[in-house]
Amino acid sequence: MKRERIQEILQQHRKKGLMLLTSSGETRKPCSQLWNQSINEQLLEEIKREADRFMLTSDPELTYSLFRVYGDTGERLAYERVYFERRKRLNSYVIMALQEPENADYEAAALNMIWSVCNEFTWCLPAHFNEGSDRLDIDLFSAETGFALSEIKLLLGDRLPDLLRRRIETEVENRLFRPFLEQGPYGWETADHNWAAVCAGSVGVAALYLIEDSHRLSQVLERVLHSLDCYLSGFGDDGACAEGYLYWQYGFGYYVYFAQMLKRATDGEINLFTSNKVKEIALFQQKCFTGSSTVVNFSDSRPESGIFMGLSCCLHQEFAEVIVPDASLRAEYSADHCGRWAPAIRNLLWAKEEWMKTTESKTIWPAESYYLSDVQWLLSRHASENGGNYSFAAKGGHNEEPHNHNDVGHFIVHADGQAYLADLGSGKYTAKYFGPERYSIWCNGSQGHSVPIIDGSHQQNGAVFRAAVMEASTNACMDKLALEISSAYGHSKLERLERRFLWEKDKLPRLTLTDTIWMMSNGEEADAERQVTERFITFLVPELAEEGRVILTGQRQLFINYDHQVWKPVVTARSDIDHYGVERFWYTLDFEWRAAAVEVPLIANFIFQFES
Numbered sequence: 001m002k003r004e005r006i007q008e009i010l011q012q013h014r015k016k017g018l019m020l021l022t023s024s025g026e027t028r029k030p031c032s033q034l035w036n037q038s039i040n041e042q043l044l045e046e047i048k049r050e051a052d053r054f055m056l057t058s059d060p061e062l063t064y065s066l067f068r069v070y071g072d073t074g075e076r077l078a079y080e081r082v083y084f085e086r087r088k089r090l091n092s093y094v095i096m097a098l099q100e101p102e103n104a105d106y107e108a109a110a111l112n113m114i115w116s117v118c119n120e121f122t123w124c125l126p127a128h129f130n131e132g133s134d135r136l137d138i139d140l141f142s143a144e145t146g147f148a149l150s151e152i153k154l155l156l157g158d159r160l161p162d163l164l165r166r167r168i169e170t171e172v173e174n175r176l177f178r179p180f181l182e183q184g185p186y187g188w189e190t191a192d193h194n195w196a197a198v199c200a201g202s203v204g205v206a207a208l209y210l211i212e213d214s215h216r217l218s219q220v221l222e223r224v225l226h227s228l229d230c231y232l233s234g235f236g237d238d239g240a241c242a243e244g245y246l247y248w249q250y251g252f253g254y255y256v257y258f259a260q261m262l263k264r265a266t267d268g269e270i271n272l273f274t275s276n277k278v279k280e281i282a283l284f285q286q287k288c289f290t291g292s293s294t295v296v297n298f299s300d301s302r303p304e305s306g307i308f309m310g311l312s313c314c315l316h317q318e319f320a321e322v323i324v325p326d327a328s329l330r331a332e333y334s335a336d337h338c339g340r341w342a343p344a345i346r347n348l349l350w351a352k353e354e355w356m357k358t359t360e361s362k363t364i365w366p367a368e369s370y371y372l373s374d375v376q377w378l379l380s381r382h383a384s385e386n387g388g389n390y391s392f393a394a395k396g397g398h399n400e401e402p403h404n405h406n407d408v409g410h411f412i413v414h415a416d417g418q419a420y421l422a423d424l425g426s427g428k429y430t431a432k433y434f435g436p437e438r439y440s441i442w443c444n445g446s447q448g449h450s451v452p453i454i455d456g457s458h459q460q461n462g463a464v465f466r467a468a469v470m471e472a473s474t475n476a477c478m479d480k481l482a483l484e485i486s487s488a489y490g491h492s493k494l495e496r497l498e499r500r501f502l503w504e505k506d507k508l509p510r511l512t513l514t515d516t517i518w519m520m521s522n523g524e525e526a527d528a529e530r531q532v533t534e535r536f537i538t539f540l541v542p543e544l545a546e547e548g549r550v551i552l553t554g555q556r557q558l559f560i561n562y563d564h565q566v567w568k569p570v571v572t573a574r575s576d577i578d579h580y581g582v583e584r585f586w587y588t589l590d591f592e593w594r595a596a597a598v599e600v601p602l603i604a605n606f607i608f609q610f611e612s
Contacts, residue, residue, distance in 0.1 A: 236374020291417020
């Protein structure tokens, strides 16, 4: 949309104030009553506990020594832990000051924290700070901070002293608006992943709150809308988020926060919810959960997540097909280790008690199957007669996806929310993690995924290293996915590698995995020994039940049947560092084959059978 049209709409229809934030447009009630529904009682108790805990100690400082750690070592967590604690303190103090306006201690703590955040050297993380640049950086967290402060200014209203009101306006102007308008464009403005939505959406929200002049505001919004178009271009028509569920919750969440506000600010004249693609993206949440809180965690996604109920209710209000999940799946307040203001406040303001039900049934997510053709994901949930809930997911895709892992042909199997065949998900973010050595890290390279290893070679990184889909289908009885994945390896002697999944859902489900591998059998290396390793990733201890049968024991038992005359099982205990900097332990279950090259293909057949 062109700037002139945006300005015209603003001049004719612009709305301001509290109605921009509340899902109902309610402006008459005092803010402390906007979330006064019983469904929020537990969430408010969690916020109060966190605020009270924080008030026992002084607010931590972001020192120069902490700032230098990343540049000197590539280590991110030392600075980020303090940075994110400060954001958590800001959120908790402000929300409690709003909830208990008579409590002078909460208000004083909130005002001090606002002042302290305004005094920070930069709102960016050191990992995103370009030292020596003539241009002021705008990263995810600087944009989110501007969003938060501008909204806090509105919510606190007259309780915020004039000095602090001016500080917020000045700091957001100098750190966001001026560099955005005068020093851009920024790289994220044309990104097709979460950066475009979070940065642009946050700048747009702050602008709707703080910029009065319609001409200047339309300049900002024109650029913001273009960035959000770029963000949407990263999705196919299937609405799947290749970055994983947590990045759907993050990136698409900020798209929604801005879109809802812009819709209200323009009295519905600019509505970013109208496209079918946005609707399909909104439906992604209910497709990718495998159990109550466990998710298909391909890419840099974690294996479990709570639900942002405010976001879910807002999407249900826009699209009736969006399921508002069971209330028991609500994300705990402390679950967001980054302390993001936008979802925290909206989980209170947007939650609708009448849409959030609590059930004692284990079947919280419906038994359904989906094939998402653009990302080449097959997702399946099955509820058996014995009360068990089973899930299977497999992917094709390519090895240059957002937050990419080299994982073409990878798959997971869950039962009752427990991973039997697992995806390690995201690791600890460091300079190395996003640098040239990314795929030497277990959770990112194909060595840490359930895919074959050919002559000791792993999959390679790049968009050309991809799968070709041969077959994909789902029905009530079985789901099928067949891929040709030889091009993911770039191995000169690998002629073809077909990987077929058959997920049979009669009673206790069974997965049959068949790999058919053609190796080059002529030329100088015709007589060389060939080696194939079929690797499976699990957090459970694999045990040899008998020849040709390995067992994984969790809440249930999963038997892996194989031809013991061809394959030799090898179990290796391993560990790495997870996203939070904590060591985690897991296993590679390898089935090894060695032989001279032969004319006929090697057929690897594995059956994964749950038993009661």
